[in-house]
Amino acid sequence: MAFSSSLWSSLFIPNQNRTNTFSKFSHKPSKPPLFALPPLSTATAADVSGAIDGTTLAVVSGGLAAAAAVVVSLTDPERRRQMQAEEVGGGDKEVVREYFNKSGFERWKKIYGETEDVNRVQRDIRLGHSKTVENTLLMLKDEGSLQGVTVCDAGCGTGSLSIPLAKEGAIVSASDISAAMVAEAQKQAKEQLVASGDRPAPVIPKFVVKDLESLDGKYDTVICLDVLIHYPQSKADGMIAHLASLANNRLILSFAPKTFYYDLLKRVGELFPGPSKATRAYLHSEADVERALRNAGWKIRKRGLITTQFYFANLIEAVPM
Known part of the structure; x- marks a missing residue:
């Protein structure tokens, strides 16, 4: 579950030595470029074959921001989302579950x-997500071997993080709200986690169908990548506290950063939902996430920004105070 962006950089905000790792000090994101394609909401970030390939999108620049704001103010994407919720008989959670079990599953799969059957935007989002996974693994291995470390992968998707964690020797409990995603993750794990030479096969992650609220147990590390976009800040606060309560040592989160610029582009993007229905997409400011962590007794130790042309995410590692 990812998010689209307009930034052109494909790396973290760098350290002084420009290595592809986190700095343990706070950094401010670089200024966005002058021109950008407006990002689409969560579903259409993946379903850009209907939105970008088949539709001419407005190009937003600093000079057009005011005009775009006026256009956005005259639209009602909330009404479209309300109709979605009514169709599936629930709220945000039901819409997300329905989408990722049906049309969204094939797109995100x-x-x-690794299929070549993706368009330019989907390929770019794949790159952004893979960088998030890569840098999460770098953070984890920076503390030493993952052999025997218990990890909860909350919102595991098709196993893009769970499987590499298992290859590193971690004992992984993975979950997703989508039964289709979980089934695909199990299939991929069985295919990829096999014995090699004198090395025994890694322990296959335990995959279950659960939403974040239903997770329980205790783990050395809890990881939740690209999922908070489905939670408004009022609910994200409680969800962050819940995830922190499951972790003994570390909590790693990624979320779509909320700034005036990103928020405006997201809202403009909602004007072009494409043929598929979009799930609601929530951006979160780093200050709000940090406050929620602090209230739960945790503090941010590492932080960074990952961006490609159509994907953006803050990635943070938190530890108990």
């Missing part, structure tokens, strides 16, 4: 996979 392609993005998370």
